[in-house]
Amino acid sequence: xxxxxxxxxxxKLNRIRKSTDVLFNIxxxxxxxxxxxxxxxxFMISIxxxxxxxxxxxxxxxxxxxxxxxxxxxxxxxxIFGALGVSVFVTLVGTAIxxxxxTTMGYVLxxxxxxxxxxxxxxxxxxxxxxxxxxxxxxxNTNLLGLKDSVWALILPLAVSSFxxxxxxxxxxxxxPDSIVESAKIDGASQLSIFSRIVLPISKPVIxxxxxxxxxxxxxxxxxxxxxxxxxxxxxxxxxxxxxxxxIEFLANNPAAGLTLQQYRNSMPAEGARMAIAIVIVVPxxxxxxxxxxxxxxxxxxxxxxx
Amino acid sequence: MVxxxxxxxxxxxxxxxxxxxxxxxxxxxxxxxxxWYILFSxxxxxGIVIAFKNFKIFPGHNFIYNLFHxxxxxWKNFQxxxxxxxxxxxLRNTLGYNxxxxxxxxxxxxxxxxxxSLLHSKGKSKVYQTMMFFPHFMSWVxxxxxxxxxxxxDKGIINGVLRSMGEETVQWxxxxxxxxxxxxxxxxxxxxxxxxxxxxxxxTGIDQTxxxxxxxxxxxxxxxxxxxTLPSLKMIVVMMFILNVGRIFYSDFGLFYQxxxxxTGLLYNVSSTVDTYVYNALQKSTPVGxxxxxxxxxxxxxxxxILIANWIVKKIDRESAII
Numbered sequence: 001x002x003x004x005x006x007x008x009x010x011x012k013l014n015r016i017r018k019s020t021d022v023l024f025n026i027x028x029x030x031x032x033x034x035x036x037x038x039x040x041x042x043f044m045i046s047i048x049x050x051x052x053x054x055x056x057x058x059x060x061x062x063x064x065x066x067x068x069x070x071x072x073x074x075x076x077x078x079x080i081f082g083a084l085g086v087s088v089f090v091t092l093v094g095t096a097i098x099x100x101x102x103t104t105m106g107y108v109l110x111x112x113x114x115x116x117x118x119x120x121x122x123x124x125x126x127x128x129x130x131x132x133x134x135x136x137x138x139x140x141n142t143n144l145l146g147l148k149d150s151v152w153a154l155i156l157p158l159a160v161s162s163f164x165x166x167x168x169x170x171x172x173x174x175x176x177p178d179s180i181v182e183s184a185k186i187d188g189a190s191q192l193s194i195f196s197r198i199v200l201p202i203s204k205p206v207i208x209x210x211x212x213x214x215x216x217x218x219x220x221x222x223x224x225x226x227x228x229x230x231x232x233x234x235x236x237x238x239x240x241x242x243x244x245x246x247x248i249e250f251l252a253n254n255p256a257a258g259l260t261l262q263q264y265r266n267s268m269p270a271e272g273a274r275m276a277i278a279i280v281i282v283v284p285x286x287x288x289x290x291x292x293x294x295x296x297x298x299x300x301x302x303x304x305x306x307x
Numbered sequence: 308m309v310x311x312x313x314x315x316x317x318x319x320x321x322x323x324x325x326x327x328x329x330x331x332x333x334x335x336x337x338x339x340x341x342x343w344y345i346l347f348s349x350x351x352x353x354g355i356v357i358a359f360k361n362f363k364i365f366p367g368h369n370f371i372y373n374l375f376h377x378x379x380x381x382w383k384n385f386q387x388x389x390x391x392x393x394x395x396x397x398l399r400n401t402l403g404y405n406x407x408x409x410x411x412x413x414x415x416x417x418x419x420x421x422x423x424s425l426l427h428s429k430g431k432s433k434v435y436q437t438m439m440f441f442p443h444f445m446s447w448v449x450x451x452x453x454x455x456x457x458x459x460x461d462k463g464i465i466n467g468v469l470r471s472m473g474e475e476t477v478q479w480x481x482x483x484x485x486x487x488x489x490x491x492x493x494x495x496x497x498x499x500x501x502x503x504x505x506x507x508x509x510x511t512g513i514d515q516t517x518x519x520x521x522x523x524x525x526x527x528x529x530x531x532x533x534x535x536t537l538p539s540l541k542m543i544v545v546m547m548f549i550l551n552v553g554r555i556f557y558s559d560f561g562l563f564y565q566x567x568x569x570x571t572g573l574l575y576n577v578s579s580t581v582d583t584y585v586y587n588a589l590q591k592s593t594p595v596g597x598x599x600x601x602x603x604x605x606x607x608x609x610x611x612x613i614l615i616a617n618w619i620v621k622k623i624d625r626e627s628a629i630i
Contacts, residue, residue: 014522014531016425024422025431031419032438035500038453039441041464045456057462105340108333115330120337123344129553130610132351133602134585135595139357140350144370160343191332220446223560227589242448245568271462278452285444290437297508 039282046070046275053271069272073280076251079240080280087236090154091218098159098214099207105160106168106206107195112178128162138227153228154236158217164210171206172199208295219285241277248274358384358603362595384600393584397601401580404487404563405555408494412551413544415495416502421532423503424510436507439500447561450497454489454566480568483577490578493566494559502547506540513539545620553613556605558582581605 016024045058049066056063073080109120132140137157147153176199184194200207225239232250235243244251248270255264360377368376388394426432442450457465458479466476479485513536521531558580567574570583579587581601588598 014518014528015427016528021425021427024426025428028419028423028426028431028435028439031500032435034496035439035442038450038456042453042456053462057467058456058459058464059467060464101340101343104336108337111333114333115326116334116337120341123341127344127348129613130352131348131606132354133599133606134582135589135599135602136351136354136357137347138589139362139595140346140354140370143364143373144350145346156343157347160340160347165340185329191329191336195336216444220444220449222446222448227586238446238448241452242565245448245451275452275456278449281449282445286441289441289444293437293440296440297504 042275050269068269069276083237083240094155094218095214101160102164109169110172124162149231154224355603357599384596387597388600409551419503420506442497443501447565451565481573486577509543549616552616556609
């Protein structure tokens, strides 16, 4: 009992001074606010009336609230939901494919005594230090693989990254005891069933980590769209946001009753609608990520161990 | 004795050279990913020969046909690139920004990580971390809207403040002189929190008894940071450093393209990097060969820098090298 209190006093003594602590807290509070305020600001713009925006510019506290931007987006729901559908599809399918491809490779590489281990290690490692670059990839993907204007162009090129393969390999090597795999083999299980029935169920942390990396990567991707997609039906939310930066009229197709298309386009809440789409993209992330943060951190620290 | 050993070796060799059923199964398991790597990583590597070709796309034919029927161009594409005068600007920007980013990307997050690890309240520290991690999860497209909300000429909040103070407003998107700072600021804003959390994870992994021993020896907090925390972080800092140096010829495309709204026009000189140049060229249907020359140069230069960086680190400290 006495020892514990001793240790406590040691760590108490070892703390920084109260005044320094207050100073640090102030610094971090400011930094943390800096990271959040832009989002709040953009949200405020999205709920400001267009007239107020025209008159006073963007303001942190709107003079005149209005949900016109969101109402407008609702009116154009085929475009918005279409893009949302593409985003969700790409994120879900991409994450599933990516996790499967990454973990199978990671598992195979983690098996000691596998004959092609050296070859596959190089296969995974070489792309980390050398790659063909944007042009060569673009030409191959469009000209040879026929991915231009296909939803697979958004999914396949991002599915595997050597970094993720190495994370999963390190995880399998350090946490899956060889004895489990060996005894399953003696029982006559094939590697596929060992992998899917034994290894995957006890590897949830690494699956969660890699899945989340992929998930956020797919959700946030706009670059693949801007390279490969010209059919506006295949725009994801990010691609939509990227395109309306130049051309917001693209969004306005369903004029309200009694308006011509031109009148409708002139009356649309252009500024607010842009910001509202940005909010539509950010909200799912903002809601989801605090719960998953710890998996990111564990993934990063696992990745920091040499593979 | 010797003979037995030899026998053992022989047996080992025999076992090693035999292909087992197990190996077939594992190969099948790895096959999809192997195919992925061949299609999406290795084919483009061979695709870099485009840089030496006058690459033309013949409608209706596939890539292999196009490649064989395009004329060899030798180093001509590279000569065009060098003559076009862009290369100097591109390299200056790409390398210059990256060097600044690498230095700030280590100094700021490490400092913040040490500071946040010293806070008395762990609860508050968690809140700060969560908030500062947030920018990492946003795409540059979204961030470019945030930037626009601040910098827009007629509506932006900064010009609003300037106006209310009676100062002249600034056309931010037309003034190259501010952009090196804006770009650096945005880069730090987006990455610092994330890197801080990575370094913090290493700091919390340090053996606490080291600190206790230091306290008993009468070390001040500053000395503890200098002699315990910083040396413990060396390994991960070096690793991050090699990884970043290896990407020194690449730039964060989204940062330079999105926050400047296209990296063109008046901001071209301060914001165009190799990647934005290649991307803009792709959109404008510049001859593929010339842009391919730029990416070829990028890939090769990068490969060389990562090997050199690794070699230097290996000389200084074998343990920290990654290859």
